[in-house]
Amino acid sequence: MSTPGSPVTLDLHDIQGNIVKAYSRYDYSHARYVLFEITDGQAGRGFIATLAERVTTSAPWGRGSTEERPESTLNVALTFAGLRMLGLPQASLLTFSPEFATGMRGRGAILGDDGPSGPERWDPVWRKPHRIHVLITINGVSRDAIETAYAFVTDITGRYRAGVRCLTGHRDPEGRNDMPYQAASAIEIDGKPTPKEHFGYTDGIGNPYFKGTGEHPENVLGGGKVTRRDATTRAGWEPLETGEFLLGYKDEAQEFPEAPMPPLLGRNGTYMVYRKLHQNVGSFNRYLDAVGTEYPGGKEALAAKFAGRWRNGAPVTTFPTEAEAEAFAQQWMAAKLKIQQTPKGPAREEAKAAFAQLNAKFVAFDYSKDLPGAGCPVGAHIRRTNPRGSLEFGEAFAFDTRGALTNRRRILRRGLPYGSVVDPQDDTGEHGIVFMALGANIRRQFEFVQQQWVNYGNDFRLGNDRDPIIGNHGTTPEGKGDGRMTIEAEPGGGRPPFLCGGMPRFVETRGGEYFFVPSITALRLIGEGMVDPT
Amino acid sequence: MPNIAGKAFAMNLITPIERWQAAFNKIQFWAIRQPILSFSLRGLVTLSMIHYARWAIVQPTEWPRLDESQPKEKLHYAYQLFFSNFNGSWAQYVDSFSVAIPSGLNLLWFRNVGWPKAVPEQPFHRYVEHNEVWTSHYYSAYPMAASNDVKSAQRVKQALTSFASRTKDMEAAAFEQAYNELLNELQADLSQMAPTPIVSLANAAVEERMRQDAEAGDEQDSGRAPAMMGGSHAE
């Protein structure tokens, strides 16, 4: 019943690289995020025009391509206030989406940024949203690469200092709160970057797969939208329409997403949500330690039930016990090693195929055999944020397509951890995730997921229960956390579900804003002051 | 406008339809309620954000008048009245409908004047907006409950009552076993219930102003003008 639609060819040279590429997957394990205020339109436009020539695009790198993978990448995003300072005509400004124009702080009540997540607690730089105009994100393969790119940015900022100022006021691990940038980098273990975040989970596994990116077709497994076929096979998945993630292309509703005018301003661009999320590592570890002793499967199993993945990344719906998850991880490592050890030739291709098959198990699954949640709880983080067709609640063909309630709520996740955990029992200090979510519609995608699926539960028939890990749990009058979660048991059988209570807020907002990520063409238009919607 | 009460959002949609076409729709409304065809409503039932939904045809002569002094209106069309209460915001609801059961919507509305089809979504949004009658008064008896909460509460109450009488004289071990079985049976009904998340910032701002006005009014002990005035009336 799905509508395959037609293939899409994208002009990848016109699209900023962070939209199509998750840089951290290409070994860019360091990043620096820098904010700017524009006080003079002309200087600001010069700044943007200069940056446009250096911006990293989505053009493919490496084999079969003319482009070499650069040491560092540079991308530019603009706020609504920034677009106004850059002199966009009012007629154009009014065509941007209302939530983007309002900004993250104004949408705080929707996002659940209350109590310890409130703007009073944000890094100083994020507390003056009217001054935040431009965001430059730099990713690098090494610290040196970051320094070089940062020096370039500082240099052109100097050149346009008549009207462009780098904003200070980011907190850093040394306790300063006036830093000129936010640093972020992959967590290193034994000196090697890893895909871990500060609660110890492997992150960055699941991401949407959409038409036209040139990504390997196998990646549609788990990344696309579910069909009615077996989710462990290619037939179980179809690519999402491009317009869910890029303006100017047809979306899942078979139309062009609402986009700014003139069309060249919007096309090949998208919106981006930036959130600095602090992780209360001490509270999280204490909770797991305490409740983990009562939970039948123990502490690691409890952590897996929270996330929907074991800390090694194995999905708990497919690998319900720790032993199975461990065995899978070892098979996977062995298969990976085998590729490295096999000389080129048919044997190596075979090893690669075997590895790909194992690797797919991380993503090629759904919850159709696990509807009551005895494997992956209905309220687990990854099941909430991507229910993969389970919202049909097993009523096959209740909806015209199985993924109906999911397909328009997908987000491209980017970003990296920041800071480091010095004492695993301590909440304070600088450690968390710089979370970025890209999509064609902030309200329908990110805000919906954040409000309805993370901080509420009615769509899952879970009442007001929130996401165990990132929900904005409150406090009871006795000062305890008020977060709850049901960890379902096998229905029938007579075993009780495990009820977690007293969860405090494990994740708190420390800043953020809504941005527009223009195409290269749009950056030039803006830089040259040529935007004219008539 | 109080389209929102507690966890519910009210939508009244009145769409014109040629009189002779309306007859077909009447038959269709009747047909889908017959048990044998009830599968066609499964999508609606599975969309558990919906609290309540009802379709009816109002003939040109059937519109009520306040009293005899109100002149009769001369109407060209019959009207299809769609009345729905749901959890969440307008956009969330309209989007979910359009994406989950577009063929069902097309079936129920394709005879209506100006129906654009349920997909693409933007023309569908405009059609709904154009034909929607804003609610003037809206009341919720259970402001903290969505229909899922009510259904769960009913199941828990029933199971608990029967459990209490069943286990009155049980030994501790048997009781524990029975209790665990009860929890297992009710595991999908044990979530907490709390006020709704903010559905719209505009609505939250109105509520906040009303609260402040009420407080100020209490202090001055003077009557407050009804906060909601104007708007069209559905009756």
Ligand code: HEM
């Ligand atoms: C500090 C905050 C957060 C932590 C520690 C965290 C952790 C994780 C982990 C461990 C995974 C599993 C790995 C993977 O599938 O890639 C994951 C997946 C995911 N998270 Fe988060 N997350 C955080 C914030 C958020 C936020 C704010 C959102 C959106 C509102 C979000 C949405 C998602 C989505 C969509 C997935 C992929 C689900 C799937 O496709 O199966 N996360 N997260």
